[in-house]
Amino acid sequence: MSEADLPPKLDDVAAKAGVSTATVSRFFNNPNVVAPATAERIRTAVEATGYIPNLMAGGLASAKSRLVAVLIPHIAESIFGDMIERMVEELTASGITVMLGVTGTQAHRTEELIRAAMSRRADAIISTGPVDDKIRALVQRSKIIFIQVWELPADPIDIAVGFSHRDAGRDIARFLISRGYRRPHLVTSDAGRLKARSDAFRTEWSAQAGSTPTESVVDMPSRYGHARRVFAEIKRLSDPPDVVVCGSDHLAQGLIIEAQASGFRVPDQLGIVGFGNASIAGEMRPTITTVDIDGSRIAREAIAALARPRAERSEAERRIDVGFRLIARESA
Amino acid sequence: MSEADLPPKLDDVAAKAGVSTATVSRFFNNPNVVAPATAERIRTAVEATGYIPNLMAGGLASAKSRLVAVLIPHIAESIFGDMIERMVEELTASGITVMLGVTGTQAHRTEELIRAAMSRRADAIISTGPVDDKIRALVQRSKIIFIQVWELPADPIDIAVGFSHRDAGRDIARFLISRGYRRPHLVTSDAGRLKARSDAFRTEWSAQAGSTPTESVVDMPSRYGHARRVFAEIKRLSDPPDVVVCGSDHLAQGLIIEAQASGFRVPDQLGIVGFGNASIAGEMRPTITTVDIDGSRIAREAIAALARPRAERSEAERRIDVGFRLIARESA
DNA sequence: CTGAAAGCGCTTACAG
DNA sequence: CTGAAAGCGCTTACAG
Numbered sequence: 001m002s003e004a005d006l007p008p009k010l011d012d013v014a015a016k017a018g019v020s021t022a023t024v025s026r027f028f029n030n031p032n033v034v035a036p037a038t039a040e041r042i043r044t045a046v047e048a049t050g051y052i053p054n055l056m057a058g059g060l061a062s063a064k065s066r067l068v069a070v071l072i073p074h075i076a077e078s079i080f081g082d083m084i085e086r087m088v089e090e091l092t093a094s095g096i097t098v099m100l101g102v103t104g105t106q107a108h109r110t111e112e113l114i115r116a117a118m119s120r121r122a123d124a125i126i127s128t129g130p131v132d133d134k135i136r137a138l139v140q141r142s143k144i145i146f147i148q149v150w151e152l153p154a155d156p157i158d159i160a161v162g163f164s165h166r167d168a169g170r171d172i173a174r175f176l177i178s179r180g181y182r183r184p185h186l187v188t189s190d191a192g193r194l195k196a197r198s199d200a201f202r203t204e205w206s207a208q209a210g211s212t213p214t215e216s217v218v219d220m221p222s223r224y225g226h227a228r229r230v231f232a233e234i235k236r237l238s239d240p241p242d243v244v245v246c247g248s249d250h251l252a253q254g255l256i257i258e259a260q261a262s263g264f265r266v267p268d269q270l271g272i273v274g275f276g277n278a279s280i281a282g283e284m285r286p287t288i289t290t291v292d293i294d295g296s297r298i299a300r301e302a303i304a305a306l307a308r309p310r311a312e313r314s315e316a317e318r319r320i321d322v323g324f325r326l327i328a329r330e331s332a
Numbered sequence: 333m334s335e336a337d338l339p340p341k342l343d344d345v346a347a348k349a350g351v352s353t354a355t356v357s358r359f360f361n362n363p364n365v366v367a368p369a370t371a372e373r374i375r376t377a378v379e380a381t382g383y384i385p386n387l388m389a390g391g392l393a394s395a396k397s398r399l400v401a402v403l404i405p406h407i408a409e410s411i412f413g414d415m416i417e418r419m420v421e422e423l424t425a426s427g428i429t430v431m432l433g434v435t436g437t438q439a440h441r442t443e444e445l446i447r448a449a450m451s452r453r454a455d456a457i458i459s460t461g462p463v464d465d466k467i468r469a470l471v472q473r474s475k476i477i478f479i480q481v482w483e484l485p486a487d488p489i490d491i492a493v494g495f496s497h498r499d500a501g502r503d504i505a506r507f508l509i510s511r512g513y514r515r516p517h518l519v520t521s522d523a524g525r526l527k528a529r530s531d532a533f534r535t536e537w538s539a540q541a542g543s544t545p546t547e548s549v550v551d552m553p554s555r556y557g558h559a560r561r562v563f564a565e566i567k568r569l570s571d572p573p574d575v576v577v578c579g580s581d582h583l584a585q586g587l588i589i590e591a592q593a594s595g596f597r598v599p600d601q602l603g604i605v606g607f608g609n610a611s612i613a614g615e616m617r618p619t620i621t622t623v624d625i626d627g628s629r630i631a632r633e634a635i636a637a638l639a640r641p642r643a644e645r646s647e648a649e650r651r652i653d654v655g656f657r658l659i660a661r662e663s664a
Numbered sequence: 665c666t667g668a669a670a671g672c673g674c675t676t677a678c679a680g
Numbered sequence: 681c682t683g684a685a686a687g688c689g690c691t692t693a694c695a696g
Contacts, residue, residue: 007474007475009673009674010673010674011673019682019683020682020683020684021673021674021675021683022675022676022682022683022684022685023681023682023683025674025675025676026675026676026681026682029675033681033682034681034682035681035682038681038682050473052447052450052451052474053451053673053674054392054451054453054672054673054674055451055452055453055674056388056391056392056397056452056453056672056673056674057392057672057673057674057675057688058673058674058675059388059674059688060386060388060389060392060672060673060674060675060688060689060690061673061674061675061676061687061688062674062675062676062688063675063688065388070432074417075407075413075416075417075420076410076413076414076416076417076610076611077413077611077612078408081407081408081409082408084407084408085406085407085408085434088407088432088433088434089434092433092434092444092445092448097431097448097452098431098432098433099429099430099431099432100402100420100430100431100432101420101424101430102417102420102421102424112424113424115384116424116429118384119384119385119386119387120387120388120429121386121387121388141382142339142384143339225611225615227615228615254615257589257616257617258617260592260617261617278408279408279409279557280409283557283559283560283586284589285589285590285592285593341689341690342689342690343689351666351667352666352667352668353667353689353690353691354666354667354668354669354691354692355665355666355667357690357691357692358665358666358691358692361691365665365666366665366666367665367666370665370666385689385690386688386689386690387690388688388689388690389672389688389689389690389691390689390690390691391672391690392672392673392674392688392689392690392691393671393672393689393690393691393692394672394690394691394692395672395691
């Protein structure tokens with residue numbers, strides 16, 4: 001320690017093991033080509049020196065960063081919580097470092113984060129946010145792999161791993177009709193995926209039931225905090241709904257709590273549907289009827305996509321549909 | 333694009349602007365030393381080439397990574413959710429890249445993540461997890477800044493930004509006594525911060541009220557999922573409690589829901605106390621009495637600590653107490 | 665305020 | 681299976 005305060009480098013390990021730096025480098029990056037006896041000497045030298053590779057240097061030399069950026073709108077109360085957790089675990093287990101970016105709802109922050117990822121020469125960006133033309137151009141000019149998750153646009157920038165929000169909205173409508181509901185209230189949004197689901201729900205509902213759902217508009221589907229306002233709006237309706245379709249399980253939970261606090265019985269007097277199958281959905285009283293998205297599968301598919309060079313990618317590999325599954329529980 | 337598929341580098345910008353690479357480098361890292369006219373030419377060249385700096389090269393040359401690792405046990409339903417969100421936002425706004433590590437409850441994963449952060453030559457590690465001697469040795473051997481947040485150990489490895497869990501536990505006990513509660517039930521843990529709070533609560537309670545709280549033990553304080561089991565345990569008690577002290581607001585919420593589902597009125601028949609002042613605490617029905625920890629402040633203090641070189645750090649700057657604040661709401 | 669040049673700590677053809 | 685050497689794309693004293 002006292003002889004050299006500087007952290008040990010590859011040279012130090014090589015010297016101690018009596019080999020060249022090239023061999024030590026191979027020991028770390030391509031171990032099966034180094035002779036067992038040599039490997040053993042290197043291992044000992046690494047141990048003795050406390051060597052920790054410098055991945056900035058390694059990445060620069062090899063033009064591979066082993067870094068993946070994950071971009072999400074929020075951390076707390078996020079509908080993506082479970083998926084992100086899986087993703088980070090799977091990436092980390094594969095020896096990949098995760099760069100986390102919180103985009104909020106502003107597009108310019110997304111762009112800044114994408115630039116930051118590019119500055120680090122990230123191998124890929126996994127993003128849950130919407131993309132505009134500026135982002136599309138920025139990404140396509142580079143060689144970074146851009147993976148859009150949780151949605152399935154007609155023309156992904158690069159790769160998309162998700163499901164059809166239109167189909168999900170339609171299926172929720174069919175399910176509620178089959179359960180005998182008559183007057184749905186939709187908690188929807190001005191744009192994005194929630195809007196896509198709501199639009200499809202409305203279309204299907206009109207076609208099947210011949211009526212139009214009432215609506216509340218929120219900016220963020222997942223925020224529990226919208227529950228009070230939305231419930232107040234519902235109570236003011238002249239023709240009150242018999243079921244509320246929410247954009248997330250957290251909001252569904254909030255509405256159940258509000259409804260119960262006002263003396264309503266769920267689902268007897270008011271049905272409530274969530275989205276995402278967060279862990280709370282199965283634990284709430286009543287348990288929440290929702291749509292399950294396989295976050296683990298999305299994470300695994302996204303990681304698998306990283307391994308495929310852009311050139312070798314088939315059209316089917318650019319749009320990976322993981323589907324969804326309606327889970328009928330107690331709340332509707 | 334067709335002439336050179338490779339991404340532009342500093343040389344390309346320098347050539348186009350008619351200056352040396354050194355000057356372009358200064359333009360990015362120390363802009364006030366370059367002449368306005370020169371800066372303008374460089375700006376134009378950067379624009380024209382679409383240059384994005386390579387931070388692996390920059391970091392290697394400058395021995396500064398501008399990378400900070402943030403280590404947390406979980407993402408979903410985390411008691412640290414709000415603090416982490418603040419932290420990531422503040423770090424990103426300072427131009428620092430955040431490397432996210434999910435440690436779970438296993439010590440070996442924490443160690444692996446610390447090694448990964450060191451491999452990237454992270455400037456600092458901000459961690460919420462417990463540290464053992466192995467981790468302490470690993471960190472102290474390096475020059476990385478290690479910031480323990482959300483706790484205030486007597487001898488921090490490097491820097492701690494947090495509060496006294498003992499004081500918090502004691503104050504909760506005093507508060508409940510002042511409210512007239514007689515039979516508290518403690519949801520505690522085998523180790524860590526929750527145990528520290530529980531121990532202090534028990535000590536204070538015994539001293540003031542002369543009795544001993546009943547207890548349930550959980551592994552993760554924050555999991556909503558523990559609520560059913562804990563509530564079942566409470567119902568089996570021969571001498572049922574009049575208040576339950578939880579390790580998190582999520583668990584408190586879960587218990588309120590369970591209690592209400594069993595027909596108990598909260599707080600009339602059973603008081604419930606949370607911890608952390610998550611956003612749900614103020615939105616739940618009834619609103620949750622809890623302890624507020626200023627996550628933004630922890631984030632800011634941690635970031636400020638990054639700026640202070642180790643040598644210049646006073647003893648007071650090594651243990652930064654952000655305190656806590658008991659918030660009396662409806663649930664107890 | 666600016667440039668020439670050395671150096672950061674690795675990886676990887678190439679040759680043996 | 682291993683080594684010598686060039687190169688990855690930047691930064692930073694040093695000199696002017």
